[in-house]
Amino acid sequence: MFRTNESQLQGKFKMSDENLLLWKSVDLSHNQYSFLVEGVGFFDGAFGPNVRLISDTETVQTICSSGDPEFLAVTKVYLISPPWMNRQGERLMEPISEIRLTNPGKEPPIYEFVTVAGQTYTSVPEPSPK
Known part of the structure; x- marks a missing residue:
């Protein structure tokens, strides 16, 4: 989940059917993973490069599979992984090559994220060894 305070907004602009908020900064949830998606598309009527910070796997899969005007x-x-996921003691941002759903039809969904370097991370914390 992303969070920002109104004082951290750089600007607020009326779009055709919603408001566009430009952030000066954003706080990432300490225990949640997120994604940075890069691509090309139409934004504000112009074609060009685009980047979006996304906090859920389903949105990333939708953008990658069925597209989005932007x-x-x-x-x-890129996967932005918290320390519990990557076991490095800090957040990492790594390009991924694949997202796998490991428990189809069950709740909550469990995903595996495969990085370009071949590392695999899971979307749920593993139990601590006793």
């Missing part, structure tokens, strides 16, 4: 082509997806 993303006619996705060029790279």
Whole structure:
């Protein structure tokens, strides 16, 4: 989940059917993973590069599979992983090559994220060894 305070907004602009908020900064939930999606598409009537910070796997999969007017082509997806996920003691941002659903039809969904370097991360914390 992303969070910002109104004082951290750079601007608020009326779009055709909604408001566009430009952030000076954003706080990431300490325990949640997120994604940075890069691509090309139409934004504000112009074609060009686009980047979006996304906090859920389903939205990333939708953009990559069925497209989005702002993303006619996705060029790279980065996983921003919290320390519990990558076991490095800090957040990492790594390009991923694949997202796998490991428990189809069950709740909550469990995903595996495969990085370009071949590392696999899971979307749920593993139990601590006793």
